[in-house]
Amino acid sequence: MYRTRTGPVALPSTFFARSALHAAPDLLGCTLVRRIRGRELLTGQIIETEAYGGHRDRASHAFQGPTPRNAVMFGPPGFAYVYFTYGMHWLFNVVCDAEGTPAAVLIRGVELFVGNGQKAPGHRRRSSASGLLPSTPVRLNGPAKLTKALGITGALNGEDLSTSTRLWITQPAPPREHLRILRTPRIGVDYAGPAAAWKRRFLLEE
DNA sequence: CACTAGATTTTCT
DNA sequence: GAAAATCTAGTGG
DSSP states (O other): OOEETTEEOBOOGGGGSSOHHHHHHHHTTOEEEEEETTTEEEEEEEEEEEEEESTTOTTSTTTTOOOTTTGGGGSOTTBEEEEEETTTEEEEEEEOSSTTSOEEEEEEEEEEEEOTTOOOTTHHHHHHHHTOOTTSOEEEESHHHHHHHHTOOGGGTTOBTTTOSSEEEEOOOSOOTTOOEEEEOOTTOGGGGGGGGSOOEEEEOO
């Protein structure tokens, strides 16, 4: 599925036309692809996600209704919701569910690879800091770390991931059946009442 | 190690 | 005014 003879193609918007809770675990093991200035190709395997949305999810940005920031969450599925937080960080989500039903999957971690001998913004800095070679896969846990490494900012808010040449997700070849997936409560949502305990964070076991 | 301060936008109280 | 779907650098034990 979602492959052609020339290799994986972008996941279509139909992949995201369901609840975030169902899409979030299925995104684990998929590949996030970022093309910068039409040349540098940066890819990372998605290793951590969180699901937001639904009528009772007080942790969702959309819980209180639409605002200028969360407007994309109310739009059609398969679009990027990129928002700024803590005065410092960009966080990358994919909009899920039907138009008018706000939901999104937060991409919290990738294992980063660098294509064509190019280096990622932030990747070189991170590599030298950790003493790794530039070609070494780097496990980035943390939603703001991966956006920095892949150069994802608010300029990509509202991007259609099914047609974009700058940012998309592919589903790699199976086998998916022996992926080991862990479920935990979401990070940083202690304020959200009962929703704080929901196990809507999904991690790929090493 | 553990803990804290600080970066400073968006939203809600 | 305060906290947030965060992370880093710095201090101190």
